[in-house]
Amino acid sequence: MDEDYDVIVLGTGLTECILSGLLSVEGKKVLHIDRQDHYGGESASLNLTQLYAKFKPSKKPDPKLGRDRDWCVDLIPKFLMSKGELTNILVHTDVTRYIEFKQIFGSYVYRSGRIAKVPANEIEAIKSSLMGIFEKRRMKRFLEFMASYKEEDIQTHQGLDLDQNTMDDVFYKFGLETGTKDFIGHSMALYSNDDYLTKPARESFDRIMLYLQSVARYGRSPYIYPLYGLGELPQGFARLSAIYGGTYMLDTPIDEILYDEAGKFTGVKSGNGVARAPIVIGDPTYFPEKVNKTGQKVIRAMCILDHPIPAAPDVDSLQIIIPQSQVDRKNDIYIAFVGSSHNVCAKGYYLAIVSTIIETDRPHIELEPAMKLLGSTVDVLMGISELYEPKSDGTNDNVFISKSYDASSHFETTTDDVKDIYFRVTGQPLVLKKREPIEEEDR
The missing domain is CATH 1.10.405.10 (Guanine Nucleotide Dissociation Inhibitor, domain 1)
Structure with missing residues (x-):
């Protein structure tokens, strides 16, 4: 740990992992640390034990749900646009060789109490x-x-x-x-x-x-989704970083963030070790004093089902958007629905993750229009996330902080944040060039 680096990255959320991968490819010496023992940060995919420990610590998962390793439940439910910017980054960095994708069957919209497929x-x-x-x-x-x-x-x-x-x-x-x-x-x-x-x-x-x-x-829909869940994405970029010499340390607490007399970042302390770098990139949880609440909170309900969505019984994956005007709200409600064919749950089960921006002091009631579309549930686990954004752009103290993941159903806002941070860190816009693949054993 007692070493100098070009960049230190704190947290293994998708935004942080994309940036550490891109900077490593460009020859930067990157140290990437996460206090958690798994990749993904706020955008991880959890197994059953981890999921219940996080959202229902007093309850154990039902044994009939099968093995822990059959479940990869996304904390932040989003799909990738097949021609979107995240897909472009995956292709241009060759991270696609670590991840297999499957198409989402369809995109549906809620109208007058029913759902209809958005014409493709x-x-x-x-x-x-x-x-x-x-x-x-x-x-x-x-x-x-x-x-x-x-x-x-x-x-x-x-x-x-x-x-x-x-x-x-x-x-x-x-x-x-x-x-x-x-x-x-x-x-x-x-x-x-x-x-x-x-x-x-x-x-x-x-x-x-x-x-x-x-x-x-x-055809059919604009969305694709990685087998084994969205947690595969940060791991893919972490692997890319490692091939190019990036160093990863999971389960490593940060005891102190170090600054010089001018208030500029100089390094981090963990235990007896100090890692030094002129620049740090991190998620909001590492810098509570340098972020503001946006005033928005997102509620997400992870619903375990043993049947497809009743209104689309032949469909194993879909997105449903409930426009705010249909349910007298200010913000839309989203449903991301995937099944065992995506390797995210045990055979015979499905995952429906409902999310929206909270507008009242009874957020679970706000999800009712979506819950009615799902029919009966085996279990529902709910979480509420406060959304944060950095107070400053990081150019004064060399601390570059990502934004929280919003309630949108895709990754375009996340890649906007990646490109924005990349520009502030390097002074150059992100230009995607296809790289020559490197064999992992070469390094």
Whole structure:
């Protein structure tokens, strides 16, 4: 431990592991420490014993649920967009060779007490119960506008300026109904509330294009998911870092974080050892005095089921989005549903993880619309997470802190944070270049 490094990373959450992997590939000498005895930090996947110890310490898991190692329950339920930025990072760093992915069957949206599949192509759109026949034609015109839009060809803009016109203006142009706006904004652009409607349309346009391109990659849905759970992702990047000389220390408490007289980071102390570096990257739990509460809390309910979702009995994996307007809320409710085919639970069981931003002092009641869709449950384990963000950008003290994982159903906000921290640490934007694979035994 008594050694000098280029960067010290505290916590093995996904954000921290991606950064340590990227910096190691670039030749930085990285020391990565976690006080916990497993990878993943706030974004870990837990076995049954760990899960019950965390959320129901007074209760032991039912023996009929099977073996501990058959379960990998995500603490932060999210899916990957197949053309999203995290997928790009995985491909460009070659971490994909450590992880196997499976497609999520479909994305569904809640409307008037029922769920319907978000159309993945024109044929599904024509059959969809989400729109009437005239609305389908308007939706088709909207999607044709999206597909033919070229920035340099003003003829394709149909009189719209994406940097000036709001998304509401765009919807009005195509005469789309409130219900259609709802599922485009929440199930395709993946916003958790309606604030986007009054903002310039550019970001919404880009988000919808990402959704459509991700669907086009494999069909059926835009989402993929790693076998054995999301905890595989930080482990994959940790492995990448190790191949390039990164040092990992799990189950290592940090006794003191060291600063010089100017308040700049100089190292960490653990036991009798001191590790020195000019820069530290860490999650909010390591720097409570340097982060603020965002004012938002997320509730997540991990539901163990012994049956598929009743409204989609033939589907082994899906996402359901309950738009806030459908249940008189300010924020959407998300359901991530996976089964034993994804190697995250024992055969015959399923996991449904429900999450939303808390709006009242009775958060479990807020999840009721989602719980009704699940039917009977074998057990439900609930957790509430406070969301934190760094007070400063880290350039004054060389302490670069990640944001908490939000309630969104995908990793695009996480990769935004990765790119933001990378830029502040290195002074360069993150440019993804395909690397030449290195054989692990070479190092």
